[in-house]
Amino acid sequence: MKSRFRTIDVKSLQRAMIVIAGIMLNVIIAFISYYIRLPIYLDTIGTVAVTAVGGVFPGIFTAVFTNTICGIFNPAAIYFSFINAIIAILTAGFVKKGIYKKIISLIIFIIMLGVGSGIISALIQWFVLDGPQYLTITDTVKALSERTGLAELVIFIFLNILLNIIDKAIAVIFGFLIMRLIPDRVITSIKNSGWRQNPLTEEEMEEVKERGKLVRHSVRTRIFTILVGISLSMVIVMGWIGISLYYDNAKAEKTEIAQNAVKFAADIIDPGKIDEYLKDGEKVPGYRETEDMLYKIRENAHGVEYMYVVKVEEDGCYFIFDLATQDVAPHKNGDKVAIEKAFEPYLSALLDGEEIAPIESDDISGWVLTVYRPVYNDRGSCVCYVGADISLKYMADYMENFIIKVILIIVGFFILILSYGLWVSGIYLVYPLNTIAECVEGFIKAGDDQKTLDMNVKRIRKLNIYTNDETQILYNSICEMALNMAEQMRGIRHFADSTSKMQNGLIVTMADLVENRDSDTGAHIQKTAAYVKIIVEGLKRKGYYAEKITPKFMSDVVMSAPLHDIGKINIPDAVLNKPGKLTEEEYEIMKTHAKAGKEIMEKAISTVNGENYLKEARNMAAYHHERWDGKGYPEGLHGQVIPLSARIMSVADVFDALASPRVYKPAFPLEKALKIIEEGAGTQFDPKCVEVFMENLDEVKVVLKKYQES
Numbered sequence: 259m260k261s262r263f264r265t266i267d268v269k270s271l272q273r274a275m276i277v278i279a280g281i282m283l284n285v286i287i288a289f290i291s292y293y294i295r296l297p298i299y300l301d302t303i304g305t306v307a308v309t310a311v312g313g314v315f316p317g318i319f320t321a322v323f324t325n326t327i328c329g330i331f332n333p334a335a336i337y338f339s340f341i342n343a344i345i346a347i348l349t350a351g352f353v354k355k356g357i358y359k360k361i362i363s364l365i366i367f368i369i370m371l372g373v374g375s376g377i378i379s380a381l382i383q384w385f386v387l388d389g390p391q392y393l394t395i396t397d398t399v400k401a402l403s404e405r406t407g408l409a410e411l412v413i414f415i416f417l418n419i420l421l422n423i424i425d426k427a428i429a430v431i432f433g434f435l436i437m438r439l440i441p442d443r444v445i446t447s448i449k450n451s452g453w454r455q456n457p458l459t460e461e462e463m464e465e466v467k468e469r470g471k472l473v474r475h476s477v478r479t480r481i482f483t484i485l486v487g488i489s490l491s492m493v494i495v496m497g498w499i500g501i502s503l504y505y506d507n508a509k510a511e512k513t514e515i516a517q518n519a520v521k522f523a524a525d526i527i528d529p530g531k532i533d534e535y536l537k538d539g540e541k542v543p544g545y546r547e548t549e550d551m552l553y554k555i556r557e558n559a560h561g562v563e564y565m566y567v568v569k570v571e572e573d574g575c576y577f578i579f580d581l582a583t584q585d586v587a588p589h590k591n592g593d594k595v596a597i598e599k600a601f602e603p604y605l606s607a608l609l610d611g612e613e614i615a616p617i618e619s620d621d622i623s624g625w626v627l628t629v630y631r632p633v634y635n636d637r638g639s640c641v642c643y644v645g646a647d648i649s650l651k652y653m654a655d656y657m658e659n660f661i662i663k664v665i666l667i668i669v670g671f672f673i674l675i676l677s678y679g680l681w682v683s684g685i686y687l688v689y690p691l692n693t694i695a696e697c698v699e700g701f702i703k704a705g706d707d708q709k710t711l712d713m714n715v716k717r718i719r720k721l722n723i724y725t726n727d728e729t730q731i732l733y734n735s736i737c738e739m740a741l742n743m744a745e746q747m748r749g750i751r752h753f754a755d756s757t758s759k760m761q762n763g764l765i766v767t768m769a770d771l772v773e774n775r776d777s778d779t780g781a782h783i784q785k786t787a788a789y790v791k792i793i794v795e796g797l798k799r800k801g802y803y804a805e806k807i808t809p810k811f812m813s814d815v816v817m818s819a820p821l822h823d824i825g826k827i828n829i830p831d832a833v834l835n836k837p838g839k840l841t842e843e844e845y846e847i848m849k850t851h852a853k854a855g856k857e858i859m860e861k862a863i864s865t866v867n868g869e870n871y872l873k874e875a876r877n878m879a880a881y882h883h884e885r886w887d888g889k890g891y892p893e894g895l896h897g898q899v900i901p902l903s904a905r906i907m908s909v910a911d912v913f914d915a916l917a918s919p920r921v922y923k924p925a926f927p928l929e930k931a932l933k934i935i936e937e938g939a940g941t942q943f944d945p946k947c948v949e950v951f952m953e954n955l956d957e958v959k960v961v962l963k964k965y966q967e968s
Contacts, residue, residue, distance in 0.1 A: 269451030276448060277316050280304030284324040292332050297392050298425040301328060301335070302342055306433025309349040311440055312448050315681040317346030322674045334387055337663060339670030341375050345426075347673075349433075354460075368430050372423030380418035384411055386662050390418075454685050455693070455723040466692040477691065481683040485676055493668055501657060508653055512561040513616050513627060516646040519559035520631035523644040526551050527567065529635040532642050535578050536569060539591030549579055556581055556646075563626070564647035567633075570597075570608040578642055600628075611640025618650065625651040690723045694736055697721070701740060708751055711744040781965045782914055787819035788961040789910035789951070796950025797906075803946075806902055811874070815903045818875035822882050822907050825855025837921040852892045855879030877901035882908050887941045898944075905944040909935065909951050912942070917962060928962070 281304060288301035301324055309317025321342035328335035352367050383390055390396045399417060403410045437445070450457040458466070527548060534542045556565045566589070567579040574596050580588040589595070597605055600619030607614050608630070617628045626647040632640040697718040704710035718740055723733040794815050798807050826834060829851050833844045840848060859876035881895060881904035888896030916931035926934070932952070939948035951958065 269447050272444065273312055273316060273448050273451045276312055277308055277320055280308035280316075280320040281324050281327065283307075284320065285327050288324070288328050288335070289331055292328075295392060295394070297395055298421050298428075299335075299338075300425060300428060301325070302345055302426065302429040303432045303436075305342055305346050306349050306429050307436040309346045310353045310433060310437040311445050313452070314347055314350035315452075315677050317350060318343045318674050318677045321346045322670045325670065334383075334391055336670075337382055337386065337666040338379055340666065340673055341378055343670050343673040343677075345371055345375065347677075349430075364430065364434075368427045369423060371426040371430070373419055375426065376419030376422035377415055379422065380411075380415040382666065383418075384414060386659065386666070390414060452681065452685055453689075454725040455690055455721050458689060458693070462693075463689070465696070466689055469692050469696070476688070478680065478683050478688045481679055481687075482676065485679040489672055489675060493672075497661070497664065501661065504660075505653065505657060509627065509650070512648045512653070513629060515559050516562050516616075516627070516629040516648050517631070519555050519562050519565065520629055520644040520646050522555050523552055523565065523567070523646075524631045524633045526555075527633050527642070527644065529633050529641045532569065532578060532633070536576060536592060549581075552579055553581055559646070561648050562646045563649045563652070564645075566645050567642055568645060569642045570605075572605075572609065608643065625649070625654070686725045686727065686729060690721070690725060690729050690733065693721050694718070694723070694733060697740070698736065701743065708744070708748055711747055715740050715744045782823075782918070783820040785914045785918070785961060785965050786822065786907065786910045787816060789913060789958065790819040790906055791816045792954050792957045792961070793906045793909060793947055793951050796954050797946065800946070800950060802950070803902055811903075814874040815878075815906060818872070818878055818903070819907060819910070821855075821859065821875040822878040822911065823851065823855065824858050824875075824879050825851035825853065827858070828854040835921060839922060849883070849891050852880055852883050856892075874901075874903045877903045878907045880904070882911055884908070885942045886944055890942075900944075902944075906947055909943050909947045912938070913951070913958075928959070 283304035284301045287303060288299055291298060291300045302321070305317055305321045305324065308320040322339045325335045325339035325342060348367075348371065352363075390399065395414070395417065399410050399414045402408070402413045402417075406413070528544060531542060531544060535545055535548075540546060552565055552567075556562050559565075564583060564586075565579075565581045566577060568575040568577055574594045577589040577591065577593045577595070579591075580593075582588040598619060600617055601608070604614045604617065611632050611634070613632055614630055617630075619626060619628060627650055629646045629648075631644045633642045633644060635641050697714055700714040700717065701711065704714055719737055721733070723730055725733075794807065794812050797803055798812065829848060833840065833847050836844065856876055856879055859872055859879050863872045863876060878901075880892070881890075881900055884890035884893065884895045884900045884904060885908075886897060886900070886905070888894050913931060913935050916926045916934055917928060919925040932955070935943065935948060936952060939945040
């Protein structure tokens with residue numbers, strides 16, 4: 259046990275070391291590439307090598323953590339982790355199929371990786387990261403766009419595909435070269451390190467997958483669904499909470515900045531000159547100075563996009579100051595604008611010179627948050643309002659970009675978590691449970707076949723499942739149960755064999771009682787039993803009466819053969835051992851042995867609850883003198899109405915009577931006896947029974963010679 263766990267530790271250590279080596283290789287080469295400003299990343303060589311050697315999960319782990327570490331010196335790297343995770347998945351499938359040894363397949367694989375990663379990474383850079391990461395690429399894209407007239411995005415995607423094909427070609431070639439340098443035994447050891455049982459072959463794993471398709475919802479599907487559901491729920495909930503908190507905090511922060519800005523602005527405005535500013539504007543002394551101060555206040559109020567001073571009247575708002583912006587031309591002094599809908603509920607308060615809460619609107623100025631501050635004169639009357647607008651659309655755009663970046667980061671870890679969940683569920687649940695189930699099915703199908711049962715015991719113990727959880731407890735219990743079942747069946751079989759031997763002994767004893775009364779039957783029961791065995795096995799080989807001739811039937815017929823003349827126990831010695839030909843009356847008495855045999859066996863059947871072999875013994879005792887053409891006795895049955903066991907016995911019984919000496923006749927020559935049997939096919943005998951009897955004459959002669967010599 260200790261040595262096994264020590265081996266597992268070594269294998270796991272090998273896997274961990276190759277993953278660490280792959281990450282270090284990726285990071286070092288990516289750092290050098292980034293430092294010298296190469297337009298390719300070279301951060302997937304280790305990923306390809308680790309995936310080829312260790313499998314899909316180590317490859318995904320290497321890919322995700324490579325990009326995470328690269329984010330230290332290249333912040334944009336973290337957004338591409340999911341692309342490298344997908345490359346690991348594709349590489350695993352490519353290696354599994356074993357087509358990487360073909361040059362054409364390798365080239366197609368490189369192009370596929372380059373095109374896919376090139377398009378996705380180009381779109382991420384263009385729409386999320388505000389353009390190419392390298393200035394040389396930006397300049398090249400602009401130059402080519404000017405020359406060709408194509409859109410810069412199209413040029414960039416095409417150029418990025420070319421660069422990624424080069425990047426992935428280097429990664430794939432060097433990755434597979436590294437794999438070739440590692441000994442096959444080490445690769446096998448690393449790939450098998452994750453198993454919690456004796457590793458399955460590819461064929462066995464495919465069988466497990468096929469078995470999983472037989473159930474409506476497999477364990478792996480349930481676990482996958484749970485992981486996806488929980489992960490997505492956590493991402494959505496935490497993302498929504500984080501975004502909401504960020505938005506509320508940012509909004510509160512910007513509102514406070516705007517409120518401070520309008521407060522400062524209200525303090526520098528001379529309320530006594532408002533009417534003059536409104537009428538004459540720049541002509542009034544101090545107007546320009548006040549405007550300059552308002553610009554400075556806005557510049558220092560981060561997030562305030564618009565700032566203005568208005569006088570609110572019932573017919574609209576009159577602009578006194580309106581600071582210019584890059585996108586929107588300012589209103590001129592004295593311009594009047596209508597009251598926006600968002601402000602209509604507050605119009606009475608504004609006319610009364612009251613302070614109002616910040617107002618969120620989506621009207622003329624777009625989606626903005628407006629903060630108003632009243633300016634009062636010496637008499638306490640409101641002469642105007644200072645307004646500041648915060649663009650919420652800018653915040654929303656920023657948040658949208660932020661969400662996309664978070665999703666790009668999460669997707670890589672999401673793939674990692676799913677792959678880990680599927681890997682763990684496979685080695686701890688799916689493969690152990692399915693292999694256990696297959697072995698249990700083997701026990702069920704084995705029935706009472708001791709050899710198959712013993713083989714299944716060895717097979718299930720060979721699984722060697724050591725998950726250290728409930729699965730291992732189940733496995734150990736089933737191993738114990740299987741062993742006990744096999745031993746119990748062995749005991750039952752031993753008892754059954756003993757019982758069978760006793761039954762056979764009783765049968766032979768009963769048959770001997772009859773035979774000993776017959777003065778010269780000459781081992782009749784032994785020879786007929788041997789001939790019956792030859793015939794029934796011949797019928798089996800030829801496929802005749804396949805629905806009837808089962809292993810049980812064959813055993814019952816051979817075992818019951820000695821009892822076919824049991825009815826002779828009732829025949830008087832004078833008739834049974836008469837040396838000459840029987841009279842008609844004596845022959846009628848002799849014929850009653852068939853009916854007597856039937857009655858004797860039916861009483862035996864009722865005593866032992868109808869054992870099958872006794873039923874066949876009854877059929878043979880009662881009907882072995884019936885003829886195929888219906889002219890036999892005791893009931894005149896014909897054709898296949900006669901039980902098959904009796905038809906078989908008929909051939910065996912008549913042949914032995916012909917080929918053996920009797921008190922009333924000498925033995926017929928073998929050729930004559932066989933000719934009589936052959937001529938009786940289709941009249942006295944079942945033609946198929948005669949056919950297989952004649953086809954196995956070598957065996958018949960062996961039996962005949964054996965008992966002639968004895």
